[in-house]
Amino acid sequence: MKFSHKTLLILLLLASTFVFGQTPGFNYQALILNTKEIQIPGTDVLENQVPLGLEEIALRFTITNEAGTEYIEEHTINTDENGMVSVIIGEGTPINNTFYDINWDGKLKYLNVELNILNNNDGFVFLDSQKILYIPQPENGNGNRNGNIKIVNSLGDLSPPFQLGDIIWLTNYGINNTPSLMIWDDTKWIPINDDFDPTNEFGLIVVNNDSFRDIQFKDPVTGDQVWNQTCKCIEIFDGTHWVSSKNTEAINGLYTNGDNIKLGGILIEPTIITTDVSNTFAIAGLLESTNTEDKIIVIDKSTGVLRQKPTSTFLQKKQVVIIAYEGQIDFTTPLNITNTDKIDVYRNGVRINFTAINTTTIKLEREAKCYQDDKIRIVQFY
Incomplete structure (x- = not known):
């Protein structure tokens, strides 16, 4: 059965152990899988599950910290018939500095692994970046290694x-x-290890800035995440760019105060709040207005947009002046009567009482019966 791998290079870390001897270092074992199209008659083979056996390869190991690269070395080695390789990092060919130049101060470092399958002529391909923490065995006062801690x-x-x-x-x-x-x-x-909560094994690589992030993720894949100390945020690779978790802004009536989002910002676009019988909208705790020049909020009957109007526009009036004849008590109002509380009647400038006879006529109280040429002023509000 013939198949072709979708993933170009696969490396599985099997073990990482400390080795102490003439040269300090640590053991790195890996399984290298075949990347070429192969044919296995009569066999169903899962993709990326065939070891790259008896093949000459080169491994490049780069040890970095948040300040940059500390050490680079390369190994040229043959895989065994099962695709396995085992090397001691620290015994390879130094490319940049020496293993002794690494400052093993107990702080977190990263091991970046690159693979070159020599027969493919593809050069080195980045495989993985892993956290490492290695402390060489201390020496006693005589320069001899002492394994007792x-x-x-x-x-x-x-x-x-x-x-x-x-x-x-x-x-x-x-x-x-x-x-x-x-x-x-x-x-x-x-x-040496700040993981004090063994129940929480989710962790993020921590970097100082974008430059060191790019060192740790030379070929990022969609979903890669990192904690960036410069922006103090989690950054996620979306397949093209690193997207910050702090890209969300508080706008259009909201503003940020530290880590909080609050109401009270500037509206920058038309905003609609939709209510229904069950989900109503109310503002409680408003102060009472004592200023006669304050305006009143009204709702546009067509659009529902809130508007403001002066109080004077809500109470308009119409009045009429009638010269009375002797004994007259019935008068016609300037508008139809809807509420007698909105009508004031004056006789010769003095306010007097009345009753409504119908929707257009009022009747003065008996004691206010007019004399010839009395001036009756009817003021009607609407």
């Missing part, structure tokens, strides 16, 4: 002086009282 229950059990690079095993460290390997950084004891 002191075990203490608390830092108070230790007595100075301490030397840069001294290592201890602390049985209780941090808020979870987790055992931890500690190193003396010439000022204080610091943990």
